[in-house]
Amino acid sequence: MTPNTAPKIIRILGVIRQSQTHDDTISPANQRAIQEAWVAARNLSSRDGIRYVIVGWAEDLGVSAGKTTPWERPELGKWLTDEKAEEWDMLLSWKLDRVCRSALDFATLVKWLEDRGNTFACTNDPIDLDSPVGRAVAQIMAILAELELNTIKGRNLDNHRYMRQSGHWGGGRIGFGHMRKPGTKEIVKDPEMFEVLKEVVDALETQSLGSIATSLTNKGIPSSMDRQRQLRGEEIKGEPWSASTLSRVLHSRHLLGQREYKGQVIKGQDGTPTIFYEPLLKFSEWQRIQELLDVRSRGKGVPQKNTMLLRKVGECGVCGKPLHQQSAKRNGVPEPLRYRCASITHKYNGSGQERCSNGTVKAETLDAYMENGLLEWHGNKPWMEKMFVPGEDHSEELKQVEDAIKMTRKEKDQGLYEGDEESYLARLKNLIDRRSALLAKPSRPSGYEFRPTGKTVAEHWASLTQEQKNSLLIKMGVLISYKVENRSLSVDIDWGDIERIERLAQGMSTD
Secondary structure, X not given: OOOOOOOEEEEEEEEEEEOOOOOHHHOHHHHHHHHHXXXXXXXXXXXXXXXXXXXXXXXXXXXOOOOOOHHHOOOHHHHOXXXXXXXOOEEEEXXXXXXXXXXXXXXXXXXXXXXXXXXXXXXXOOOOOOOHHHHHHHHHHHHHHHHHHHHHHHHHHHHHHHHHHOOOXXXXXXXXXXXXXXXXXXXXXXXXXXXXXXXXHHHOOOOOHHHHHHHHHHOOOOOHHHHHHHHOOOOOOOOOOOHHHHHHHHHOHHHHOOOEEOOEEOEOOOOOEOOOOOOOOOHHHHHHHHHHHHHHHOOOOXXXXXXXOOOOOEEEOOOOOEEEEEOOEEOOEEOOOEEEEHHHHOOOOOOOOOOOOOOOEEHHHHHHHHHHHHHHHHOOOEEEEEEEEOOOOOHHHHHHHXXXXXXXXXXXXXXXXXXXXXXXXXXXXXHXXXXXXXXXXXXOOOEEEEEEEEEEHHHHHHOOOHHHHHHHHHHOOOEEEEEEEOOEEEEEEEOOHHHHHHHHHOOOOOO
């Protein structure tokens, strides 16, 4: 008989893995080339008739061996089944860590291979599974690979911790109103969206979040994510604004130039919040926004549609409850709008209380009292704009230190502080000492002052819409009340800051 001289074929499955696709030192092309060269060299040096043939590739890119087992990887996992294991004899990789970063995963893989008569080799690691000593060496190398992974993780964590503590931006989502300066990693103010933010903050006093969100969408203002896509030159998705997304923007501390990590504000060694980029708002302004949003969350927000000149301006002259707008129809025909005391909506059946005795009044009548009185008594006076003027003091810094003290204590009470007791007490002492130093300094608080605009009160009033007029009356603290007794109407108006404007124009004291 003719002897069987056919060479023994070792079918190889080449394994390629890379966590970061931009790392050229372990690029997929390099890994493939090294394995192909290893196969060619083995075939050239073979003395026992064994031939090595690559029958397939399992290439997993952007996949971490520390977070996935070999069976969980998209490509390699397809080959690690009983059926596919019959199509190859040897797993081949550049290094052991391309397959496993866990000693347990490697031990499991070795047992799986042995049970099916398959084996494993590396081009750059001396792996030999054909002997007990070789398997022991391979297991030690797997442990070293796992240790190396833990070292890398620790180094990355230390780097991220340093970036946070030193105020460097290390990547991630950029908040609305900020942008990345072209060609750098510097985060700067986005001039266009900063103007939008100021409009939103102004509108928040008198409009609901839903109303503001609808207005932003109708104006074509891009959402926070769309704006970042736009700045990167990418196609925007046209995401509409909503009350919830607007709320997240306004709640975020990025408006103060700060960032959060695991739900906590990132602080420096002295315990105060780290400033990563230019703040868009003063701390007092941000606090005011949080107060307004808190009111919204308790269900006391402003209505989405305002058609009342005297909304939040009028009150009942009998019981002091706010005025509501009343609409009705008679024989299907709408009747004139009227103002009424809010007590009319309350049910007193069986409570022993009586409903307020005040009557209703036509809206046009009470509105006319307000407008005629304003123009008659104040129309010719100069209109002075109420402007916020930052004080020459340390109130802003003091508020932030107070806030930092409160947050530091809260973190400790809730078990969220990661340092030891000594570092906690040192941080708290630094903050308290800083607060004491600020309190000891002379201060003049921030406040408002009135500046002339060159217009009269009548001219300014005529330029406003109905909603703007209502907003103005609210801001100026104007209050109108009425009584209807025996069909006789009496009206009383407190002009609030409009009265102060007149006294300022006359050079009188405003106290």
